[in-house]
Amino acid sequence: MNKPFAITLDPASSRLNHTGAWRVRRPIYVDRLSPCDHACPAGERPQAWLAHAEEGDYRAAWDELVRHNPIPAVMGRACYHPCETACNRGKLDAAVSIHAVERFLGDLAIREHWRLPNAGPETGKRVLVIGGGPSGLSAAYHLALAGHAVTLREAAPALGGMMRYGIPRYRLPRDVLDAEIARVVEMGVRVETGARVSDAARAKAEGGFDACFAAIGAHLANRVEIPAADATRILEATSLLHDVEDGRAAARIGRRVAVYGGGNTAIDAARTVKRLGAEEAWIVYRRTRAHMPAHDFEVREAMAEGVEMRWLSTVQRVEPGHIVVERMEIDTDGKARPTGKLETLDADTVVLAVGQNVDISAVQVPGVHIVDGVVAVNAQMMTGHSGLFAGGDMVPCERTIAVAVGHGEKAARNIDAWMRSTTCESAAEPEVAGFESLNPWYYGDADPAVQPTLDAVRRRTTFDEVHGGLDEEHALLEARRCLSCGHCFECDNCYGMCPDNAIVKLGPGRGFRIDLDYCKGCGICSSECPCGAIAMVDEDA
Amino acid sequence: MSAEQQVKFYQTGTFTVGNRLLDPSKRTVQASIDRRNALTSGHRACQGCGEALGARYVLDAAMRATGGRLVAVNATGCLEVFSTPYPESAWQVAWLHSLFGNAAAVASGVAAALRVKGSDVRVIAQGGDGGTMDIGFGCLSGMFERNDDVLYVCYDNEAYMNTGVQRSSATPAAARTSTTPALGDEPGNSFGTGKNLPALAMAHGIPYVATASVADLHDLEGKVERAMAIHGARYLHVHVPCPLGWGSDPARTIQIARLAVESGLFPLFEASCGEVVRATPIRRRAKVDEYLRLQTRFAHLFDGTPRSAEALARIQALADRNVSRFGLAPRETEHHSP
Numbered sequence: 084m085n086k087p088f089a090i091t092l093d094p095a096s097s098r099l100n101h102t103g104a105w106r107v108r109r110p111i112y113v114d115r116l117s118p119c120d121h122a123c124p125a126g127e128r129p130q131a132w133l134a135h136a137e138e139g140d141y142r143a144a145w146d147e148l149v150r151h152n153p154i155p156a157v158m159g160r161a162c163y164h165p166c167e168t169a170c171n172r173g174k175l176d177a178a179v180s181i182h183a184v185e186r187f188l189g190d191l192a193i194r195e196h197w198r199l200p201n202a203g204p205e206t207g208k209r210v211l212v213i214g215g216g217p218s219g220l221s222a223a224y225h226l227a228l229a230g231h232a233v234t235l236r237e238a239a240p241a242l243g244g245m246m247r248y249g250i251p252r253y254r255l256p257r258d259v260l261d262a263e264i265a266r267v268v269e270m271g272v273r274v275e276t277g278a279r280v281s282d283a284a285r286a287k288a289e290g291g292f293d294a295c296f297a298a299i300g301a302h303l304a305n306r307v308e309i310p311a312a313d314a315t316r317i318l319e320a321t322s323l324l325h326d327v328e329d330g331r332a333a334a335r336i337g338r339r340v341a342v343y344g345g346g347n348t349a350i351d352a353a354r355t356v357k358r359l360g361a362e363e364a365w366i367v368y369r370r371t372r373a374h375m376p377a378h379d380f381e382v383r384e385a386m387a388e389g390v391e392m393r394w395l396s397t398v399q400r401v402e403p404g405h406i407v408v409e410r411m412e413i414d415t416d417g418k419a420r421p422t423g424k425l426e427t428l429d430a431d432t433v434v435l436a437v438g439q440n441v442d443i444s445a446v447q448v449p450g451v452h453i454v455d456g457v458v459a460v461n462a463q464m465m466t467g468h469s470g471l472f473a474g475g476d477m478v479p480c481e482r483t484i485a486v487a488v489g490h491g492e493k494a495a496r497n498i499d500a501w502m503r504s505t506t507c508e509s510a511a512e513p514e515v516a517g518f519e520s521l522n523p524w525y526y527g528d529a530d531p532a533v534q535p536t537l538d539a540v541r542r543r544t545t546f547d548e549v550h551g552g553l554d555e556e557h558a559l560l561e562a563r564r565c566l567s568c569g570h571c572f573e574c575d576n577c578y579g580m581c582p583d584n585a586i587v588k589l590g591p592g593r594g595f596r597i598d599l600d601y602c603k604g605c606g607i608c609s610s611e612c613p614c615g616a617i618a619m620v621d622e623d624a
Numbered sequence: 625m626s627a628e629q630q631v632k633f634y635q636t637g638t639f640t641v642g643n644r645l646l647d648p649s650k651r652t653v654q655a656s657i658d659r660r661n662a663l664t665s666g667h668r669a670c671q672g673c674g675e676a677l678g679a680r681y682v683l684d685a686a687m688r689a690t691g692g693r694l695v696a697v698n699a700t701g702c703l704e705v706f707s708t709p710y711p712e713s714a715w716q717v718a719w720l721h722s723l724f725g726n727a728a729a730v731a732s733g734v735a736a737a738l739r740v741k742g743s744d745v746r747v748i749a750q751g752g753d754g755g756t757m758d759i760g761f762g763c764l765s766g767m768f769e770r771n772d773d774v775l776y777v778c779y780d781n782e783a784y785m786n787t788g789v790q791r792s793s794a795t796p797a798a799a800r801t802s803t804t805p806a807l808g809d810e811p812g813n814s815f816g817t818g819k820n821l822p823a824l825a826m827a828h829g830i831p832y833v834a835t836a837s838v839a840d841l842h843d844l845e846g847k848v849e850r851a852m853a854i855h856g857a858r859y860l861h862v863h864v865p866c867p868l869g870w871g872s873d874p875a876r877t878i879q880i881a882r883l884a885v886e887s888g889l890f891p892l893f894e895a896s897c898g899e900v901v902r903a904t905p906i907r908r909r910a911k912v913d914e915y916l917r918l919q920t921r922f923a924h925l926f927d928g929t930p931r932s933a934e935a936l937a938r939i940q941a942l943a944d945r946n947v948s949r950f951g952l953a954p955r956e957t958e959h960h961s962p
Contacts, residue, residue: 097666097707097714105671137635137645524882524908527637563635563645572635575642579654579841580878582676584665588657591644601665605672605867606875613636619875 098601102583106604108619110577110597115516115569115615119181122169124481125158125221125488126151129166129181130570136184136562142197144562145188149199152488153224154217154263156189157246158182160550161255162485163378171518171568177531179564180553187558193262202270203230208502211236211292213280213445216244217484218298218475220267221491222498226296227270229499234290235272238279242268244300245476246484248325249348251355252546283471284448294498297446297458297466298475298491301482305438307343311401320344320352320436327355337431339363341406343398344436345375350382352434353390357543365428367393369411369419384549388542398433399425406430441477454479463497463507464490472498516569520615525574529564532557571595571616577608638842652841653684660687660716662696667714668706672874674864674881675703675779678838679750682777682862683717685845689852690746695720695734699727699751699760702786703779718745725759727751728767731774739773746852750777753794754784757821768828768857775851775858778821781866789869793819796889797942798935799921801869806924809931815938825859826895832858833895838865839882843892843904850894863890871920883915888943891950903950912940 117130127148135144148155159182170178191197208231212219215237223233241247242264246255268274280286280299287295304319311317318335320342326335340361342353345368353364366385368375371394375382386392395411410424440456450468452459458466458473465472474490476482500507535551542549553561571594578586578595585602586595609617636643642655653659662683669676687694695718698704704721707714722730731749738745749767751760756778767774783801784790791801791813798812806812825833832854836844844862851858865881867874884890885904889912892904913936916922925932925939947953 092711095712096664097668097712098664099712100666100668102666102668525636525639527635527639565635567635573642573644574636574640575652575655576640579641579652580677582669582673582680582877583667584661584663584680590657598665603671605877606873607672607877610875611878613640 101600103585103598103600103602106599106602107622108604108606109599109602109622110604110606110608110617110619112571112594112597112616113569113618114513114571115520116513117568117570118169118171118515118517119166119179119568121512121515122165123489124165124483124485125162126492127166129185130565130567132188133179133181133184133562133565134567134570134572136188137559137565139559141188141191145192145197148185148188151492153199153221153267154189154488155185156193156259157217157255157263158484158488159184159186159189160259161246161250163483165485171516171521171523172526172564172566174518175523175526175566176528179566180531180534180561183532183534183553184558184562187553187555189263190259190552193259199224199266199270200228202227205232206230206502208232208293209234209291210498210502211287211290211295212298213283213286213295214244214298214300214475215239215242215264215274215276216298216300216475216487217246218300218487218491218494219244219296220264221488222296222298222474222495223272223491224267224270225492225495226498227267227272229495231293231499231502233272234292235268235274236278236280236286237274237276238299240277242274242276245302248302248328249321249351251324251327251351251358253354253358253542253549254351256548280445282448283445284468287470293502294470294472296491296494296498297471297473297477298487299442299445299477301439301441301457301476303440303442304435305440307435307437309398309401309433311433312403313401316401316431317433317435320348320434321439323352323434324348324355327359336361336434339430340432340434341365341367341393341398341428341430342434342436343367344438345370345377346436346438347377347381348439349436350377350385350390352436354385354388356432356434357388357390358546363429364390365393365430366390367396367398367408367428369395369397371395371413384542387539389539393428395419396426397421401433404429404431406433439476439482443477446471446473446477463501464494465497465501470501513569516615521566521568522611522613522615523566525576525611525613526566529560531564532561567614569615571612572614574613576611576613577617580607580611582607641841652845653688654681654841654845660684660692662687662715662717663707664714664716666712668709669702670866670868670874672867672877673702673706674838674866674877675752675781676706677877678779678844678862678864679703679707681838681841681844682750682848682860683748685848686746686748686775686852687717689849693745694718695738695745695747697722697727697731697734697747697749699749699755700724701752701755702781703750703752705786724755726763727755727760728774728776729763731776732767732770732772735773747774748777749774750779752785753778753780753782754792757793757819765824765828768825768830768859771830771856773855773857775848775860777860777862779862779864781864781869783866783869785866785869793817794821797939798925800924801921811924812921815935822859822861822893822895825861826898826900828857829898830857830859831897832856833861834859835861835863835890835892837863837881837885837890837892839878839885840892840904847894869921871923872918876918880915880918883910883918886910887912887915888947888952889915889939891946891952893950900950903952906947906952906954909947909954912936912943
């Protein structure tokens, strides 16, 4: 009534006008699965712990890391990091050196004496774990977390399995291994070393265990028949590496050693004999470098240490003072075929590294099926024998530490569920945040941090660790190279770039909310989200 | 290198609006949870409007720079029409609208009145490219030559969008508008027409002239802050894509603005008293095709004819000339150690 001349309406805010009514698509915040998370056989969530590390909160990062993997300092050294192969950053400049940050966190935890979480409240259930390798240790850890009493039985004098008796010290120093094993044992795991189990079912029954997890690995070397005048000059790589750990190998090898095989064990054996003083070390492999199962970087490192490669060759026979090798060729089908051309190689010792088998004697119990020399398990990691679970190298899988650790956790969860007569439901995984879901423009350019490498002379003569770790400065930078694929990292792009102020910022760590009263559905937030954490979905008709 | 560009590491550095790893003083106004939102929700701009974004960016930054002691004078145009259909307004800042062509003159008057009253309130005038470069140019030139204490901001969407996408003197060569159809021997807007307003502003010798883009927020906010630290006539020319008039996907507004900068077609620079004093180097050089292809107003350039190829080459030459003239070539390396 008291309005100025020509003014008939009360002034009001445009907020009365709910422009959200225009919308035909709406943005939603999603958590897609980072490719590294998807790729990690150990079930780690690298993106999650890198997010803590990039803020400098290393303790939170380590805590997140050990939710799945109790041995990060080992893993950061010995894992072949499929996470980095999957890393989207590889399409920008170079993959985030996830293993180097993992190792930094693992080493920091050892230095700072960080402890694993306490064992869970006692459930009264008892579980026997057979085998103290990565799978058995992982299972023991996760079972202890769940509150079960764990007995860990190991045939060898010390825990570690292939981490101790297979991976040479120059890749995995034993003080690191010992420290991470001790931390699992500290949780209250009962350890029995030098205790070979000959019958898993009987051991479970006699010990009054509610369940048993067998993870005895694959330690039996494959044999190939090679005519030899002196059989003592033919060794097996696995026993060679085992003996080195026990300090017994130096006398047995000659001065010129041929390693027969093309896998990582062959590389380990060749690099080891070099360090033990062999003047010459050859790797004899029947196909070409491209076919070698061994990882390329290990082949390169071996060659840098003076290991020589004989591609397209097989060991035909061993004669006093030398061996006879036959040249191979690759036929049109890509198969290696003998040519009949013979050469001699001035080797006095042959080390066989042509694969390993499982000693199945301990699990030849009613109900257990052996297929192709390994133990068949169902989706819950249980064998055909009720209550007997198995994992690691003895079941069909890629034989790596990461797979073994993943099996340990998976088996532990299923054992826990089985003992409670339930099943362990694994939630459906969200879609993977592929490179096409990112807007990579926003990421700063940064070359990967490079781990220091021991000089070649010392690598030929000592078992000192070849690769050094990153210092804090570089580990932090490396963590900050993470693109956070599929997970909002609060860059504020959506909040800042909405022309309608329809995104509400909730504060640090709490993310954002979309105000659908005003969101017109333009999609700028989704397009400009660096990490693919906003999807556009059609409004329901 | 300007202060807002120094931090490029820390995952996304200063490329994103915010960054939780950055020192708060290096974050943008727009990243702040309590930013002013000078242009608030409920306005009637189209989906993905670059001008709505640009106006909020500029005024929020100016509100911070002046502690909220600010008056905005608006020319007629999209920005006025979509923000203030009587009796509602989206402005959360003292705001005044008069006519299409007189925003600079009104702002001069407001500034004079405030001076007489001894007030420390600062004045911004704003308009689109039509109201600024065509209709209001006489008033603007007067404001410049009198060195009135006003920051004039032009949100350049390269045509009269509100009235139906008619050509303005800011419409780029070859662009199709409703008055420059893609027909005949030289389809779209003619080459060799239009005017360069930042250069004309510089010719007045005023203390501050700058260009900015909605795709580079840190750069834009820095320029507003520096402009507000100076008294006298100042001019800021902000490039704002228009999904409606340009025929582009509303979701790509920022991307298109970024490509305009990275192709060299829209150079980012600052000038003081008639001299260019600083240019923002391009981060990753783009070809003009990448920019033009996303807009249907240039669709006729991609018909594969020799005539179109020649037109594209001419546009590329314009971009290349900007790059060499302002020294915009990407820096050799921007890799960082911690």
